[in-house]
Amino acid sequence: MYNILRERDREVNWHPYTQMKGATDIIPIVRGQGAYLYDNEGKRYIDAVSSWWVTLHGHAHPHIAQRVSDQLHTLEQVIFAGFTHEPAVQLSENLLKLLPANQQKVFYTDNGSTAVEVALKMCIQYHVNRGTPKSKILAFRNAYHGDTFGAMSVSARGAWTAPFGDMLFDVVFIDTPTVDNLESLIQKVDLHADELACFIYEPLIQGAAGMLMHHPEDLSRLMAYCRHKGVLMIQDEIFVGFGRTGKLFAADYLSEYPDIMCFSKGLTGGTMPLGVTTCSDVVYQAFYSDDKRQALYHGHSFTASPLACAAALASMELLLKAETTARIARIVAKHRAFKEEITSWPKVKDVRQRGTIIAIEWNHMESTSYFSKLGEVLYPFFLERGILLRPLGNIIYLVPPYCISDCDLDYIYVTIKEALKLL
8 A cells, every 4th residue: 555655646746855766765644643644554753844844733733623624614715805804814913913013014925935925026116116126135145935936036046046047136145144254244235235125034044054053143233234224124934933943933032123024834833835924014105005006916816815824823822822832942951952962972063953943964074965965864764763854965953843742852862863873
């Protein structure tokens, strides 16, 4: 049965981030429960990466499932142009209460990449509507903001984007801020300020780049200078939002406010696709006009899906419970202790941790790279032992669901130490 389903899949499906020639390790999953996934032969896997960083509270959570079921029997879909519904209004109200005080409006989309597209369009059209057109974007090197064209443009240029290089728009790339380089970054902002539509950044953690981390104090200083120069700021919290950093949002570590924020992934607890772009009233007012041509002409068929909004409301209720706060704190403490234990191991080049996210970078004969062959060894090593990890080349990381047990975390840590000894 296992091989039959895999062969049927191979006949019809094309998987993401996968070279399909030679992709013989596709695993049929039949159900999930809590921190576990089960294949169709009954083998259990600990989902240590929250199924691409989305599953906050565990798989098939009964509270979220019940709320989605209730909504499904009430209103499953309605066009969001000219209509509204309770789940969308309630979700916007609840989310805005948790965000920096300047965030005033919510624009719904389908996923993280489209949330970024909307943010970029907001910034560019903001300047057009104000009669001061600007089109250049400032972004961090090693960034990842999604795979649609705008999101690709403001992401790192490399093997993933090479076929489309001539089609991507103009971006000024800078390093992430440190005490040592902040002055040079400020000079770069000065040089381009008059033509910058906005600055987009992943706050504190660059996930796809290998969980690269920077300090909130340094980012806050860079943000303050961008504010001083009139450069709009887009804070991409798609990965780090909803507790991943140990606080509700990365924004809670910063002393400066962004103009626009992007959310997805954990927004619905991993239950359904949903994207959100929030913005300040200053941004919103640039579109609020008697001139219809100044409206933001962007939308999706499933904008503000009632089902997805219901899932997000249920997930947020769980997130704000004292029990979840305690679970997050427990994971943070255990990661911190594990980091201290292995930092000096010979094969460990670096250990990075922020909140519930921890990454271990292997010392390896190859330079650090997504295409490091070590990743091809690490992935099956952990799968054979019932742990789902997706190494970023020679970097493995944990982004567990908050319901994961101490026992399962300890087992993962022990298995990582085993890999460090054997590989």
